[in-house]
Amino acid sequence: MDKSSDQLREVHVPHHLAGVFSSHFGANQNVRIFRAPGRVNIIGEHTDYNDGFVLPAAIDLYTWAAIAPRSDRLLSIFSENFGESAEIDLDERFPKSRDHWTDYVRGVAIMLQKAGVPLPGASLAIYSSVPLGSGLSSSAALEVSVASALLAVSGHTLPLPEVARICQRAENEFVGARVGIMDQIASCVGASDKAILLDCRSLNYELLPMPAGVTMVICNTMVKHEHSGGEYNDRRAQCEEGVCNLKKYYPQIRALRDVTLAQLEAHRTDLPELIYRRCHHVVSENERVLQTVVAWHKGDWAQIGKLMAESHVSLKRDYEVSSRELDLLVEAAAGRSGLIGARMTGGGFGGCTINLVNNASVAGFTDAVREAYKNALGIDAEIYVTTAGAGVSEVHGNA
Ligand code: ADP
Ligand code: MG
Numbered sequence: 001m002d003k004s005s006d007q008l009r010e011v012h013v014p015h016h017l018a019g020v021f022s023s024h025f026g027a028n029q030n031v032r033i034f035r036a037p038g039r040v041n042i043i044g045e046h047t048d049y050n051d052g053f054v055l056p057a058a059i060d061l062y063t064w065a066a067i068a069p070r071s072d073r074l075l076s077i078f079s080e081n082f083g084e085s086a087e088i089d090l091d092e093r094f095p096k097s098r099d100h101w102t103d104y105v106r107g108v109a110i111m112l113q114k115a116g117v118p119l120p121g122a123s124l125a126i127y128s129s130v131p132l133g134s135g136l137s138s139s140a141a142l143e144v145s146v147a148s149a150l151l152a153v154s155g156h157t158l159p160l161p162e163v164a165r166i167c168q169r170a171e172n173e174f175v176g177a178r179v180g181i182m183d184q185i186a187s188c189v190g191a192s193d194k195a196i197l198l199d200c201r202s203l204n205y206e207l208l209p210m211p212a213g214v215t216m217v218i219c220n221t222m223v224k225h226e227h228s229g230g231e232y233n234d235r236r237a238q239c240e241e242g243v244c245n246l247k248k249y250y251p252q253i254r255a256l257r258d259v260t261l262a263q264l265e266a267h268r269t270d271l272p273e274l275i276y277r278r279c280h281h282v283v284s285e286n287e288r289v290l291q292t293v294v295a296w297h298k299g300d301w302a303q304i305g306k307l308m309a310e311s312h313v314s315l316k317r318d319y320e321v322s323s324r325e326l327d328l329l330v331e332a333a334a335g336r337s338g339l340i341g342a343r344m345t346g347g348g349f350g351g352c353t354i355n356l357v358n359n360a361s362v363a364g365f366t367d368a369v370r371e372a373y374k375n376a377l378g379i380d381a382e383i384y385v386t387t388a389g390a391g392v393s394e395v396h397g398n399a
Helices: 004-025 102-114 138-154 160-175 182-189 228-247 261-266 273-298 301-317 324-333 359-377
Strands: 032-043 053-069 074-079 084-089 122-128 194-199 205-209 214-224 339-345 350-358 382-386 393-395
Touching: 004 032, 004 053, 004 074, 004 122, 032 138, 032 182, 032 214, 032 273, 032 301, 032 339, 032 350, 053 138, 053 182, 053 214, 053 273, 053 382, 074 102, 084 102, 102 138, 102 160, 122 138, 138 160, 138 182, 160 182, 182 194, 194 273, 214 324, 214 359, 228 273, 261 273, 273 301, 301 339, 301 350, 324 339, 324 350, 324 359, 350 359, 359 382
Parallel strands: 074 122
Antiparallel strands: 032 053, 032 393, 053 122, 053 194, 074 084, 194 205, 214 350, 214 382, 339 350
């Protein structure tokens, strides 16, 4: 069973969530509901925090946040996914992260207040159809839906790139994950049937139409390795070390985005071997994003498939963020009828692969990949047959 039938039922979520809200916080309140999508990255992995280019799309899996104001100074929250309630005191003087899901909500509230948005107390009910912790950015979907809901009850509006920055700050500075800006921007500005070419330095972006004949099939390894957070922060530090070294020869560079492959090769032996390989992934991946966009405009899907394959190999060999499970899912996809391209997506060490597949072949493709993965590892992969979804918006109770 793939997940597309579950996705159809998503139209009922706002109504369901309004009911959950009433049973937790009482009926007859002025409840508003906000919905923000998860995202899948088509290409451009680990380039966002190097000021580079990425090509994600928002997906039609979402987090919903139902909200109504309160007269006290609490954020009272219920997460349907965890079946758990929690309270946050908006006036707490020295809030600390607790390694708990509420950190994301508290972090967003803190960063909104730091940005000059005065928040009233509020009750919030949250539900997500984005799988949690699978590399499809349930964290950004949670942050962006909650930020939009809190802005609404405070009567403020902010431009979407600013909302994305505030959410990123919440995750960087409060939760403690040094994520780049891609996830939050995709959740804010995604559009139906569009991929997003984002320049992570300027935050300028361009929406590229997804071709009608191509489906994004996301395969979940169902595995997340424990050390992924630490490894992610290590990769960031290694990129910074690379910039620091290369600055001796190219003082104008500010990030790996500013380095060309020729410049990197010219100083290959001046860098520690590990740092060279990390830089090689980022510099070549950034180039691959730009090449993908050229191919996209030409409709050259064979070239896009080739670039996705190269991206996976680079992430595996040079950046060392793949895993046996991710490699198996990519191998299980290779050569299948209808496949355009396959690679790991997201930070790595488990999570998901993205597969671009011709529409007519999707059913056969998902069956074959699921079976191959089950035979290899005995694990049932979840498969999400997605389209590019809309960015954050308010939805209505009976939508
Ligand atoms: P990803 O963003 O790839 O899904 P992360 O580890 O970055 O993985 O974020 C997942 C975490 O975000 C969850 O473990 C939980 O703490 C929080 N989270 C996401 N969605 C929800 C939700 N609906 N309710 C409560 N917490 C959530
Ligand atoms: Mg995340």
